[in-house]
Amino acid sequence: MKLGDLIRKLEYRCIQGSPDREITTLVYDSRKIVEGSVFVCITGAVSDGHVYAADAAKKGAAAIIAEREVEVPDSVTVIRVEDTRIALAEMSAAYFGYPAKELTTIGITGTKGKTTATYMVRSILEHSGYRCGLIGTIEMIIGDETIPASNTTPESYVVQEAFRKMVDAGCDCVVMEVSSQGLMLHRVGGFVFDYGIFTNLEPDHIGPNEHKDLDDYIHCKSLLFQQCRQGIFNADDAHLEKILEGHTCAVETYGFSENADLVAENVHLFDRGGSLGVAYHMKGRLDMDVEIDIPGKFSVYNSMTAISICRHFGVDVQTIQQSLSQIHVKGRVEILPVSSKFTLMIDYAHNAMSLESLLTTLKEYHPKRLVCLFGCGGNRARDRRFNMGEVSSRLADLTIVTSDNPRFEEPEAIIEDIITGVKRADGAYISITDRAQAIRYAIENAQEGDVIVLAGKGHEDYQEICGQKHHMDERELVADVVKDGNFIR
Numbered sequence: 001m002k003l004g005d006l007i008r009k010l011e012y013r014c015i016q017g018s019p020d021r022e023i024t025t026l027v028y029d030s031r032k033i034v035e036g037s038v039f040v041c042i043t044g045a046v047s048d049g050h051v052y053a054a055d056a057a058k059k060g061a062a063a064i065i066a067e068r069e070v071e072v073p074d075s076v077t078v079i080r081v082e083d084t085r086i087a088l089a090e091m092s093a094a095y096f097g098y099p100a101k102e103l104t105t106i107g108i109t110g111t112k113g114k115t116t117a118t119y120m121v122r123s124i125l126e127h128s129g130y131r132c133g134l135i136g137t138i139e140m141i142i143g144d145e146t147i148p149a150s151n152t153t154p155e156s157y158v159v160q161e162a163f164r165k166m167v168d169a170g171c172d173c174v175v176m177e178v179s180s181q182g183l184m185l186h187r188v189g190g191f192v193f194d195y196g197i198f199t200n201l202e203p204d205h206i207g208p209n210e211h212k213d214l215d216d217y218i219h220c221k222s223l224l225f226q227q228c229r230q231g232i233f234n235a236d237d238a239h240l241e242k243i244l245e246g247h248t249c250a251v252e253t254y255g256f257s258e259n260a261d262l263v264a265e266n267v268h269l270f271d272r273g274g275s276l277g278v279a280y281h282m283k284g285r286l287d288m289d290v291e292i293d294i295p296g297k298f299s300v301y302n303s304m305t306a307i308s309i310c311r312h313f314g315v316d317v318q319t320i321q322q323s324l325s326q327i328h329v330k331g332r333v334e335i336l337p338v339s340s341k342f343t344l345m346i347d348y349a350h351n352a353m354s355l356e357s358l359l360t361t362l363k364e365y366h367p368k369r370l371v372c373l374f375g376c377g378g379n380r381a382r383d384r385r386f387n388m389g390e391v392s393s394r395l396a397d398l399t400i401v402t403s404d405n406p407r408f409e410e411p412e413a414i415i416e417d418i419i420t421g422v423k424r425a426d427g428a429y430i431s432i433t434d435r436a437q438a439i440r441y442a443i444e445n446a447q448e449g450d451v452i453v454l455a456g457k458g459h460e461d462y463q464e465i466c467g468q469k470h471h472m473d474e475r476e477l478v479a480d481v482v483k484d485g486n487f488i489r
Contacts, residue, residue: 002062003038003077006091008079016078019041020296021062026095028088028157035060040088041070049084065091089156089189099163100191103133104173106309107188109224110234112354113302114177116294116332117199120306121175122322128315133166135176137161138459140328143169153182156189166435175309180220188227192204195312196228198248201239202353218242225249232308234301235254235260254304261285264300269365273340276365276451282307288317292324292334294332296361331458333358336478338443341488342450343367346474348458350377352387352403355455368449372396373442374456375404375435377464385414389421396453399429402438404456405464436465436477443481448488454478 004019006026030052032037036222040109041049041058041064045179053070063077064070065087070078081087093100106121108114118136125132134141137152142165151174153159166174178196182188201221218239225247233240235253254262267280282288286307292299303324310320314433328334334346349355355374362370372392376385392399401418403411411433422429432438442452454474462469481487 001095003079006038006094007065007079008094009090009451010079010087010148012087013080015078015080016074016222017063019077019079019416021077022434023062025131026091026157027056027061028155030059031057033059033061036062038063038065038091040065040084040091041067041085042088060148060152069179083186085156086189087185089160089186091190091458092157092160093190093422095157096160096164097161099167102167104195104313105163105165105193105472106173106175106195106197107178107224107228107336108175108197108199108305109180109183109221111126111202113178113199113298115348116302116329117197117305118175118177119328120303120324121309123327124306124310124315124320125173125175125313127323128310128313130173130313131169131171133162133169133171133174135162135174137139142166143171150202151182152177152179153187156187159187160484161320178224180217183223184220188224193228194223194226195230195232195309196233197305197309198225198234198237198240198243199301200234200237201243217250221244228347230312232304232305242440244303245474252308254308255301262304264304266299267300269295271365274337274343276343276362282286286311286317288321290321292322292327293335294327294329294363296333296358298357298361299333304482331460334458336475338478339446339487339489341448342446342452343479344443344446344452346429346454346458349374349453349455351457352391355388356391356395358453358455359391360455362451364396365451367451368411368447369397370395371398371400371442371446371450371452371453373400373402373438373452373454375402375411376418376456377405378407378409378414382417384423385417386421389418390424391421393422393427393429395424397407399427400442401429401431402435403433403463404435405460407464408466435472435474439477440481443478444487446487 001023004025023038027033027037028040039061053064057072057076065079065440067084106379108117115137122134139149140147222243228249230251231249235255235257253260262284264280270277277293279291280301331348336344338344349358401415415431461474
């Protein structure tokens with residue numbers, strides 16, 4: 001492969017050497033360099049690739065792509081670009097043979113709902129006979145292979161590599177979560193999405209190493225709609241006008257607004273003894289009834305997101321209805337069938353905003369008691385502990401404070417901070433440091449009509465302690481309690 005073929009779409013200057021040379025591999029991690037590699041110097045949160053340029057040359061790199069001056073032997077080609085992350089995205093697309101052209105690409109962005117919506121889309125399309133890949137917070141799905149995720153939106157090289165593997169596995173399409181960080185860092189550069197979707201926006205991810213302010217966060221989200229052909233938007237979101245600024249795509253909307261293209265009406269909640277859900281009617285460009293075994297108004301929005309997308313694939317109404325009635329997403333308001341007398345669920349809510357949204361939703365089902373079990377991660381902002389404690393104490397009837405991922409902090413110190421927040425409101429609470437014991441307590445002391453939330457861990461199957469990840473899956477912990485049978489059924 002010629003270097004010139006990889007950089008053809010870039011604006012660049014050749015500082016030394018020639019682009020007309022053979023390249024063996026494309027690399028952005030200097031530890032993976034082999035003889036003849038082209039090394040792209042990108043700046044990450046932890047390290048700057050430019051620092052490793054000389055070392056890359058010593059390991060056999062034939063070319064370096066950089067934003068600034070690097071000192072390497074004259075035998076190494078040096079290409080200067082304005083932004084190496086853009087360069088990596090474009091070069092990765094070329095390196096893997098532009099696989100996005102062989103897929104129908106769907107990108108979903110928003111503060112909440114991305115994960116659930118991607119699984120809903122994949123479920124509907126798979127039931128319709130499409131083979132659909134997935135890239136998201138929980139995992140990457142390529143054909144029959146699943147790979148645990150480390151980032152919501154992986155680096156551009158990984159995205160393009162996944163696309164190529166999906167094409168080779170016979171996939172027709174791919175649905176992926178597109179984070180604001182992913183857009184800001186050009187991780188989805190090098191191709192145009194067929195469909196771009198905006199779910200909602202709330203202040204989040206603002207601070208060091210993320211977004212400087214809300215305007216920057218909104219702007220980064222909006223970039224997706226300058227990089228897709230068809231845009232699909234939540235008509236009810238207060239930030240929609242700003243999201244639409246500079247858009248270059250066709251526009252379609254969904255929501256409760258009568259002006260939307262797809263409108264939800266006649267929403268009603270249901271409780272089937274241990275299982276909570278929501279049903280509604282959709283009108284507009286589709287006329288259908290929808291029922292989902294996932295509680296809350298946000299489930300209406302998530303399902304409308306999926307329906308809005310799948311409508312463009314010509315999926316019939318019955319397939320959509322059947323797929324949505326069966327959907328369950330790991331760690332996202334995931335109801336475990338433990339007892340018909342009370343409801344037990346696992347959710348990823350791990351900050352005050354998401355916890356408040358979840359508990360407020362569950363209170364609409366009028367449980368006898370709302371029980372919230374959670375902890376907070378160590379080596380993270382302490383304010384999160386106080387705020388989550390206060391939210392749970394204000395909204396839940398009983399808060400069970402326990403350990404999450406303590407990392408390099410003492411679990412008891414984190415719990416004390418949470419309790420400080422709990423005491424800002426007047427809810428009852430108990431603290432049990434060991435999460436397995438806390439879960440056992442919640443189940444064995446459940447009362448008929450309770451709704452119990454195990455919050456914070458969601459899809460995670462580990463607990464991080466002193467730099468080590470120890471296996472811990474809440475589903476297994478619940479199963480152990482169920483096996484003993486010391487609770488009301």
